[in-house]
Amino acid sequence: MDIRQLEYFLAIVDRGGFNRAASALYVSQPSLSQAVRTLERDLGSQLFHRIGRRAVLTEAGKALIEPAREAVRGLETARASVAAVQELREGRLHVASMPSQAVEPLTTLVRDFSRRYPGVSVAVKAAFTTREVIDLVRTGAVELGLLASAGPVRGTEAVVAHALGSQRFVLVVPGDGPFAGRTAVQCHELAGQRLIVGQPGTGMRAYVDGLRARGIDVAVAAETEHRVALLPLVLAGVGLAVVTDSWRDVARALGARVLDIEPRTTLDVALVSRRGILSPAAAAFVTTATRDAGT
Numbered sequence: 001m002d003i004r005q006l007e008y009f010l011a012i013v014d015r016g017g018f019n020r021a022a023s024a025l026y027v028s029q030p031s032l033s034q035a036v037r038t039l040e041r042d043l044g045s046q047l048f049h050r051i052g053r054r055a056v057l058t059e060a061g062k063a064l065i066e067p068a069r070e071a072v073r074g075l076e077t078a079r080a081s082v083a084a085v086q087e088l089r090e091g092r093l094h095v096a097s098m099p100s101q102a103v104e105p106l107t108t109l110v111r112d113f114s115r116r117y118p119g120v121s122v123a124v125k126a127a128f129t130t131r132e133v134i135d136l137v138r139t140g141a142v143e144l145g146l147l148a149s150a151g152p153v154r155g156t157e158a159v160v161a162h163a164l165g166s167q168r169f170v171l172v173v174p175g176d177g178p179f180a181g182r183t184a185v186q187c188h189e190l191a192g193q194r195l196i197v198g199q200p201g202t203g204m205r206a207y208v209d210g211l212r213a214r215g216i217d218v219a220v221a222a223e224t225e226h227r228v229a230l231l232p233l234v235l236a237g238v239g240l241a242v243v244t245d246s247w248r249d250v251a252r253a254l255g256a257r258v259l260d261i262e263p264r265t266t267l268d269v270a271l272v273s274r275r276g277i278l279s280p281a282a283a284a285f286v287t288t289a290t291r292d293a294g295t
Contacts, residue, residue, distance in 0.1 A: 001039060001042045001043070003075050004035065005035050005036070005038065005042075006039075006068040006071055006072055007025075007072055008025065008027075008032055008035045008036060008039075009061075010065070011025050011032075012032075012036070012048070012055055013057065013061075013065060016055075017053060017054060018032055018036075018053075018055055019053065043064070045060040046060065046061075047060055047061035048061055065139075066139050066140065069139060069141060070140050073140045076279065077278075077279045079091075080279040080280050080281055081280060084280035088119065088120050088280055088281060088284060089119040090119045091120040091121075091280070092120065092121050092123060092281070093120055093121070093122050093123065093143060093279070093282055093285055094123045094125060094141075094142040094143055094144075095124050095125070095142060095143070095285070096124075096125045096126075096132075096133050096136040096141070096142040096144070096146070097124055097125075097126070097127065097145070097146040097147075098128065098130070098146065098147050098148060098202070098203075099126065099198075100148065100203070100227065100243060100247065101146045101147065101148055101244075102124060102126070102146070103246045104167075104246035105164060105165075105246070105269065105292070108292065109146075109285070109292065112288050112292060113284070113285050113288045117281070117284060120281050120284075122285075125141070127145065127147075128198075128199065128201065128202060128225060129201035129202060130149045130153070130201075131201070133145035133147040133272065134147070134158075134159055134272060137158075137159050137272050137273065137274055138156075138159055143273065143278060143279060143281075143282040144271060144273050144282055144285060144286070145159075145271070145272045145273075146164075146269070146270075146271055146272075147269070147270060148203055148244065148267035148269045148270075149203070149267060149270075150203065150206060150267060150268075151268060152268050152270075153270035155272075157275070158275060159272045159273065159274055159275065160273050160274075160275055161270045161271075161272050162270060162271045162272070162273070162286060162290050162293075163268065163269075163270050164269045164270055164289060164290070164292075164293040165268075165269055165293055166266040166267060166269060167244035167245055167266060167267050167269055168245050168260065168264050168265065168266045169204070169207055169242055169243070169245075169261050169265050169266070169267075170244070170245045170248060170258050170259060170260055170261060171185055171190070171240055171241070171242055171258070171260075172230070172231070172241045172242075172243055172251045172256050172257070172258055173234065173240050173257050173258075173259065174234055174236075174237055174256060174257070175235075175255050175256060175257060177237075177240065177257065178240075179259055182259055183259060183260065184259055184260040184261070184262055185259045185260075185262070186261075186262050187211060187262065187263065187265075190216060190242075190261075191216050191217050191218065192217065192219075193218055193219070193239070193240050194218075194219045194221035194238070194239035194240065195219065195220060195239050195240055195241065195242060196221055196222045196224065196230060196233050196234065196241045197220055197222075197223050197224075197241075198223070198224065198225070198227070199223060203244070203267045204241075204242050204243055204244070207242055208242055219239075221233075221238050221239030222239060230243065230247075231247075231250070231251055231254055231256060234251075235254060235255065244267060271286060271289050271290075273286055
């Protein structure tokens, strides 16, 4: 068994099949298949069921995912540690982020990090719930995760949480929409409005569900996992959207109006990392993030 075989195995898992993995790795499909067969022979167990063009994980394959990620991540950490001697002139950092936090503070964090370490590229993976972000960090799929939750994010045996501040909920309305001339709206005034919401498990969905639980009758005009669709739906007049104020500048630039919702309700934003030694790039990113939060 060698690290290349594990990288090939994980590529098949992450890409959903041999052909896509081969394309992503820039290797031939027969070479990839041979490497996996060698790995299966070394382990004494079949890792995939080949069903036509599909590759379905066996139970043994599922059991290998997390150890394989740890091994590959360990090698990447070793390589990055060497690069650290050269002041992080090269490397790649994987960060998972929930959609609203990918607008801000991630944009500012990546900007500040890239200015200091221009040779390190940042790969951002989408995650839609707090649990999903933590699981991606815990299993080693990414090194860092950016998330928001109702209340402080607590560390666990597997991850460390670095508090970055809070974001309040705001209401995004089209330029010719309701509440003209207003800069704020009381939450009870949302009664009777049609709202665009995210999927269950997200902060914006929890806020809207909380309104309904308090007897504020709002209608769901659309539910979307694609956060990029939020502003186009609002501007098209489909409904209003309750989002965090990370969207404020973008929404205004596109011609929407942004109103504060009273009483003020916030989400706590945090960066999470695995416990133990981080790669130099991840450690530098955490330092950048917590320094910015402090200022």
